[in-house]
Amino acid sequence: MVAIALAIGLGVGLTRGGHNSASSTSPGGNGSSGSPIVISNIAPTTASQPVPEAFVSFAIDFGHFPDFAGNVSTPNFFSNNLLNNIGNLTGTKPYIRVGGTSADEALYNVSLQTTAVNRTAKYKPSTDLLPNGVNIIEIGDVFFESYSTWPDTKYTHAFNLGLAGISPAGWSSLLATVPIACKALGNGKLLWWEYGNEPDLYSNLNPGGPEQLRSGSWGDSEYVRQWQNGTRRIKSVLAQACPDMATADAYGYIAPSFWVPDNNELTIAGTFSSGLNADNDIKLISFHNYIASTSDPGISLQGTLLNHTNTMQSIARQLDQYSFLANTSLPFIISETNSLSDIGTPGISDTFGAALWTMDYNLWCATQNISRVHMQQGTDFYYNAWQPIQTNISVATMPPYYGSVAAAAMLGNLTASEVRIANIPLTSYTEAAYAAYVDGRLARIAVINMQGYNGTDLGQQTTLPRGQPSYVFSVPQIASTSVGVRRLIANGSDSRTGISFDGYSYAYELQQGVPVLLANVTRGETISVSNGTISVQVMDSSAVILDFT
Numbered sequence: 001m002v003a004i005a006l007a008i009g010l011g012v013g014l015t016r017g018g019h020n021s022a023s024s025t026s027p028g029g030n031g032s033s034g035s036p037i038v039i040s041n042i043a044p045t046t047a048s049q050p051v052p053e054a055f056v057s058f059a060i061d062f063g064h065f066p067d068f069a070g071n072v073s074t075p076n077f078f079s080n081n082l083l084n085n086i087g088n089l090t091g092t093k094p095y096i097r098v099g100g101t102s103a104d105e106a107l108y109n110v111s112l113q114t115t116a117v118n119r120t121a122k123y124k125p126s127t128d129l130l131p132n133g134v135n136i137i138e139i140g141d142v143f144f145e146s147y148s149t150w151p152d153t154k155y156t157h158a159f160n161l162g163l164a165g166i167s168p169a170g171w172s173s174l175l176a177t178v179p180i181a182c183k184a185l186g187n188g189k190l191l192w193w194e195y196g197n198e199p200d201l202y203s204n205l206n207p208g209g210p211e212q213l214r215s216g217s218w219g220d221s222e223y224v225r226q227w228q229n230g231t232r233r234i235k236s237v238l239a240q241a242c243p244d245m246a247t248a249d250a251y252g253y254i255a256p257s258f259w260v261p262d263n264n265e266l267t268i269a270g271t272f273s274s275g276l277n278a279d280n281d282i283k284l285i286s287f288h289n290y291i292a293s294t295s296d297p298g299i300s301l302q303g304t305l306l307n308h309t310n311t312m313q314s315i316a317r318q319l320d321q322y323s324f325l326a327n328t329s330l331p332f333i334i335s336e337t338n339s340l341s342d343i344g345t346p347g348i349s350d351t352f353g354a355a356l357w358t359m360d361y362n363l364w365c366a367t368q369n370i371s372r373v374h375m376q377q378g379t380d381f382y383y384n385a386w387q388p389i390q391t392n393i394s395v396a397t398m399p400p401y402y403g404s405v406a407a408a409a410m411l412g413n414l415t416a417s418e419v420r421i422a423n424i425p426l427t428s429y430t431e432a433a434y435a436a437y438v439d440g441r442l443a444r445i446a447v448i449n450m451q452g453y454n455g456t457d458l459g460q461q462t463t464l465p466r467g468q469p470s471y472v473f474s475v476p477q478i479a480s481t482s483v484g485v486r487r488l489i490a491n492g493s494d495s496r497t498g499i500s501f502d503g504y505s506y507a508y509e510l511q512q513g514v515p516v517l518l519a520n521v522t523r524g525e526t527i528s529v530s531n532g533t534i535s536v537q538v539m540d541s542s543a544v545i546l547d548f549t
Contacts, residue, residue, distance in 0.1 A: 036474035036533055037424060039445065043437035047422040052331070052371045053415050054154075056086055056362055056408045057094040058385065059336045061378035062158060063102035063137045066116035066146045068377065068388040075149035079388050081513035082401060083150060085506060089408040091415030095191055097156040097254070097335050097374045104162025104197050104213060105136045108173040108180075112140025134163070134213060139177075144184035154191040156254055156335070157181050159234060161196030162213040165226040178234055179241035186242065192252050192283050194335075195230055199223055199256065200264035220270035227255075227276060235281075252283035254335055260287045260321045269324040277328070284371070285325055286335035289318055291357075294342045301348045301493060302430075305339055305357040306450035306541075309429040311364055319368060331371040337361075338376045339400075344383030351399055352541065353452065353493035354383065358403025359543055360448050363410060363434045366421040375404065386513070397506045397513055399490075402499050405506065406488045410436055410446045410545055419443075433471070442478070443549050447471050451540040455492025466492075467540040474533045475548075483534055484547035485525040493541035 060068050070076035087093035112118060118138040147155060159177070163170025182190070202214035231253065239246040256271055258264075276282070291314050292304050304310060322332045339349045339357060348354065358375065365373050377384050380393055385401035387393050411419055417438045424433035430451045436444040453466050486502035499505070503523030504515040517523070527534055527546070538544050 036472040036535075037426075037433075038474045038476070039424065039435055039442065041442050041475055041477050043420050043440045043442075044422055047420040047435075047437055048367050049369050050418040050420060051366050051411055051414055053090065053092040054095045055366060055372050055411060055414060056090060056404050057096070057372050057374045058083075059097040059099065059374035059376045061100040061102055061376070061381075062098055062106055063100075063117050063119065063139075064377070064379040064388075065098045066143060067379045069146035069149045071116065071142055071145040072148055076388055078395065078508055078512045079386065080150050082386055082397065082506065083153065085513065085515060086404060086408045087152070089405070089413070090411055091413040093150070093153050095154050095156070095372065095374070096150075097158075097194070099156065099158030099194050099197055099257070100336065100376065100378070101197055102137055103158035103194075104160055105134065106139050106160050106173070107136050107163065107169060108176045109138040109140055110176070112138060112142070114142060115140055116143040116146065136163070141180065144180050147184040147189060153189065155185060155189055156191050156194050157185060158194040158197060159230070161199060161226065161230055162202065164230055166213070174230065175233065175237060178237040182238055182242035182245050186245075190245065190250075192254050193234070194254050194257060194286075195227060195234070196255075197257055198259045198288060200258045200266035203265055218265055220266055220274045223266055224271055224274040224276050228278065231279065231281060252281050254284045254286040254333065255282045257286050257288065257335060258321075260289060260318055268321050272325060272328070282330060284335075285322060285328070285330045285332045287318055287321060287332075288336040289314060289334050290338060290341035291361075292340050294340045294345045296340075299340065299345065299348065301351060301353045302450075302452040305348060306353050306452055306493060307429050308360060308364075308426075308432040308448075308450065311357070311361050315364060315368055315370070318370075332369075333372040333374070334365065334370060335372075335374050336376045337373060338383040340383065343378065343381040346382050347494070349383035349400075350496060351493060352402075352490040352495040352499055353399075353450075355399040355401075355403035355406075355488065355490075355499065356448055356450050356493070356541065356543060358400045359406045359410075359446075359488065360432045360450065362404065362407035363421060363446065364423070364432070366411065367423045367434065375400070386508075395508050397508050399496060399499055401506060402488060402501050405501050406446075406543060406545070409486065409501070410434065410444055412436065412438065412443065438549070442475060443547070445473060445546040445548075446543065447536065447538050447546075448543040449538040449540055450493075452493045453539075453541040454494045455490065456494060468537045469540075470535050470537050472533060472535045473546075475529075476532055478529060478532050478548065480529050480548050482526045482528050485527060485536065486545040486547065487522075487525070488543040488545075489521070489539070490541070 068079050083093050164174040203218040292299050362373050384398045387396045420437045422435045432448045434446045488501045490499040500521045503521045505518050506513050510516040
């Protein structure tokens, strides 16, 4: 499937002129020289389908959701400001998937009156299947107040299959939380439900340890049996507590929320052929994806994240799995994703390089007709877009957030027009480019230069030269005489602060995430169009968006 995905990515109807494998200004080989890259002024047939609304979205670890959202008495305005920024660019606030590993560890405790989440609990289910017990958290009624703090936001709420399928306490907790969740998510807040997080890892994640949620005969048919048992009971409870949410149009799930690639006890083809969607209640196919794991040998900022080929191959594996379900015609989303699994790695996941990767990752997914991308978040996670509360880590807008903003800006308002994204093939793994077509006409070009550049050297600002390769594009029949330029920039790929997009900072300390125009950053740049040709310099470890309208 890798070859298929590469063919899709390269065959976008965009014609290449010459391109040098090296540039006099950039030893990494970025940039165009000689003949320009020829871009069609109208959308090629191989551009993406229209990108759905809320494409740039987030997933928040279940147990950390109250940190990000707050509650009715103390809402987290900072988080809401950051979500509003993206919504202002794309026309819809990001959709929020509340789930993850801790969703399968959560038990409802009615006695928790003032605490949203109790992380100190430990539960040993009354079953011989898991003699060592499992990690749990407890949630109370205050947890569900968090769904009332972000106006105009839609959510996916995860129910606990992990414990509900094996223990009386888990089953009782499931049935108790359905009425509370549906009432909290009324008035249009609910997108879909989710039942179980990465069930394909239940039996082989740390066998014998507290993360193992199944043993013995766990396989496709047993998973489907437990799925049907749980989802059918959820629907019956909904019919009593929130009947408007039990209708055919309103009731449904994202599933199967597997960890992909398909190398575990459960298989994509096997679960669906065994009847996972027998009730036609799956509305979106959802998989999870991380570029690599923190424990993988040889991970690095340049080789792992600032590597367009790596991103293409990672998404190709997702598409390979989705191909088993092509006959379902169900849209495909990546409902949990980020740079490095297991909360990320400092010095890689929390740098400006991760922002450039986030921009490239989202836009590449758009070219592949993935319907939505949910970047995973959690309190104190290194790959966070933002740190929501004060812990030993300060409240802050983190570098990856800027990559989400830049991707959203490239997509534009997805509710006002049809936006299609096409890949512009370049020659180096350290560069990527895309064209955005609005209602069939070229509106924007993005160039991402992922050649690493460290802004510091042994703690001091570096004096090493920074490459500034030029990218030259030819757009026949373009009417514009000039194009606007918006830059995603920082001191280097290793930077954690001093980041801006189009001259704006979204830093917490300035105005709690509301965009603030910086006085020391160039903005409002334009480039002349000469005979349909545009040349733009893109510094190493930076990105630009060219605006034709």
